[in-house]
Amino acid sequence: MSGLTGTGTLLRLAARRDRVLIPVSALALTALSVGSAQATVALYTDPETAMAELGPVLNAPSTMAMYGPATTTNLEGLSVFKTLLMGAVFVGLLAFAVVRRHTRVEEEDGRLELLGAGVVGRQAPLAAAVALAVLATLVTAGLSVLGFVAIGFPARGSLAFGAAWTIAGLTMTGITAVAAQLTSSARGAAGWAVGALALLYLVRAIGDSATTDGGRVLRWFSPFGWASQVFPFGKDRLWLVLPALALAAVLVGVAFALLERRDLGAGLFASRPGRARAPRGLLSPAGLAWRLSRGGFVGWLIGFGLLGLVFGGLVSQVDSMLGDENIQTMLAQMAGVPVDELLSSMAAVYAATMVRFMTVAAAAAGVIVVLRLASEERSGRTEAVLATAAGRTRWYAAFTSLALVVAAVLILALSALMGVRGHAALAAAPTAGDLLQGAAEAIPAAWVCVGVAALLTGLSSRLAPWSWAVLGVAFVLGEFGPTMNLPSWLVDSSPFAHVRAYPFGTWDTANVVVLTTIAFVLVVAGALAHRRRDLG
Amino acid sequence: MAAVIRTQGLTKSFGAVRALDGLDLVVEQGQVHGFLGPNGAGKSTTLRILLGLLRSSGGVAELFGGDPWRDAVELHRRLAYVPGDVTLWPNLTGGEAIDLLGHLRGGIDTRRRAELLERFELDPRKKGRSYSKGNRQKVALVAALASEAELLLLDEPTAGLDPLMERVFQDELVRVRDQGRTVLLSSHILSEVEKACSVVSIVRAGRIVESGSLAELRHLSHTHVVATFADGRVEETSVAPEEVAGWVSGLGPGVVNLTATPPTLEELFLANYASEPAQGDRS
Structure with missing residues (x-):
């Protein structure tokens, strides 16, 4: 044979x-x-x-x-x-x-x-x-x-x-x-x-x-x-x-x-023997959720951190990308703004585009954490946990709240590092403070995607994988919707279409509040559905 | 005695499939109650309803007098559960899984834990993904037996254990019984139930078809009697226990050997299930 x-x-x-x-x-x-x-x-x-x-x-x-x-x-x-x-x-x-x-x-x-x-x-x-x-x-x-x-x-x-x-x-x-x-x-x-x-x-x-x-x-x-x-x-x-x-x-x-x-x-790489006793931190649903997601999160965090530094370096190069001083002066005159302002708006566009794009990846990292709930259920481990005094809502909340934190921390890390590195190299580039405010605008969009995943998982573990389809459609609508000439109501249904790319765009508090509210309503609706249905 | 578990007319449907069809089960305090039935008879579904994982479609289910769906968290402090098909977290060690499940239940007896690990010859430092089926089962058993729960719900707990480990499990079951704790042991392995259980309920197609002490159940079936005569002639029969004496007295002289075997649970089982044809097994 x-x-x-x-x-x-x-x-x-x-x-x-x-x-x-x-x-x-x-x-x-x-x-x-x-x-x-x-x-x-x-x-x-x-x-x-x-x-x-x-x-x-x-x-x-x-x-x-x-x-x-x-x-x-x-x-x-x-x-x-x-x-x-x-x-x-x-x-x-x-x-x-x-x-x-x-x-x-x-x-x-x-x-x-x-x-x-x-x-x-x-x-x-x-x-x-x-x-x-x-x-x-x-x-x-x-x-x-x-x-x-x-x-x-x-x-x-x-x-x-x-x-x-x-x-x-x-x-x-x-x-x-x-x-x-x-x-x-x-x-x-x-x-x-x-x-x-x-x-x-x-x-x-x-x-x-x-x-x-x-x-x-x-x-x-x-x-x-x-x-x-x-x-x-x-x-x-x-x-x-x-x-x-x-x-x-x-x-x-x-x-x-x-x-x-x-x-x-x-x-x-063979697996090594581990601990005979559990550390204290593991002994709760939240501890278990963190333990199961920890390795992946550290990987994502390193990735986002490195990208923040790389993008920060690239932000600071916008002046050399625009050519020599004569070209910069000419472009600035055409736009009717001082050279500094031209540079800072170019740098802001660059930084905001990166944050906006990476928001989709951060949402994916959050969705992965939520989908743990579904894979735990399918494997039968949820049954073993819920046969103990850990309640359903505590179990659901452990994973969904961790997912929200993961998505937020990744975007914050990226923005902070990009701002620190970029502003240090080029004074006209946005500061870490500016970019953190931009992150505050992007995070709720990622949260909405996490919320959709939480609701789907709350309804049924079989629906959970559709979270990926929703995330994919939201990304495509937000990124390509305008170029594909789609109707605006369709494009606007994507949370990513509402990331206005601060510090380049304008700050819109209402936008942030609405997206955050939608995300939390989705998570709570998922919790209610999860309480009411058969598990396992 | 107080009933620890009581269901009455319990039904559960999954779409068009009726998994439980009016199940009446009573488990008294201190009983080691055998819950017997073929695959797909509704044993696991019953346990899951008692654990509040599934919502019943109709009828009554009570655990310690409470509602298993509504009061799940409070009731779970008083019980320990071993699922039929144990899966562990691939990257947690067996020891970590035991501690986690024990603490979520509300505490674990460290001395018992160590003792059980030794008796079951289980290495707690291995990762979940590298345990065999039998060893995964042991992890769940140690976690349940090391608790001080009043009630143990065990769903085919010896599946995957070798005969030596089955003996250890039987010993532990006797110990639990002697402590006055209540056990509901679901199984399709009859010998396991016969050894440790005082009361047995037999479930088939979502209903209890027989329930009672082993003595009562044996009463339902025939005793096998074999008589050997001096000239080598053998006569045998199966009769109801109360008719044994009459049959023996009618044998006449020349009997040199006489054996009367009470029915094993195996035969009880066959007697119950051979009488009606199987109605399409579900699992």
């Missing part, structure tokens, strides 16, 4: 189990990319008006960091500029989810053991998972290519767009395959893989907002840099798929090599 025996059967099984996830993701991502491209094309009749309107936005340092550089000036190129890299991240996350689901999750739940006892080779599950992830990537990228061709975009450029998404999908397939071998828990594998994705995106962002040629080289160290450098509807560098293919092949090879060296169920 070869190590790959049974791969075909497992692939069909995995495809059947993902028969909703993959098609829905592929269609949603295609709708996002093709839909927003069509809306942009309909909005502007010719490239000149589009450039006149979009030009300043495209060349702003904050845009470069977020979405990568735009070098094409034709309408097609401009229309996919925003969705190219954001969509690539989602394709990468889809590949990650597929690989993790069919390797480490299966192994942790013991189903792989059941299969392993049958006529299934040792390498077959990983091979099937990788094959399905590659398939999902190709289907998603392929649908977008067809969509662009269908709305009349050039075929070669459409293919290039698909190539950029394929680069991301292949890379994350390889990374997740390796991550699934490293740790003995599915959560650990998720931490490694998503952490790697964030790091690669950050490396590209730093490279793209660098002001020296030496700094710009960094973008080539990240597959997301390759994806943006494909420049669909411009240079159409289809060949950039090749390095991604090579990288994925190497990573998958490494994963198989690691697989050969470990036992079923074990990771490369």
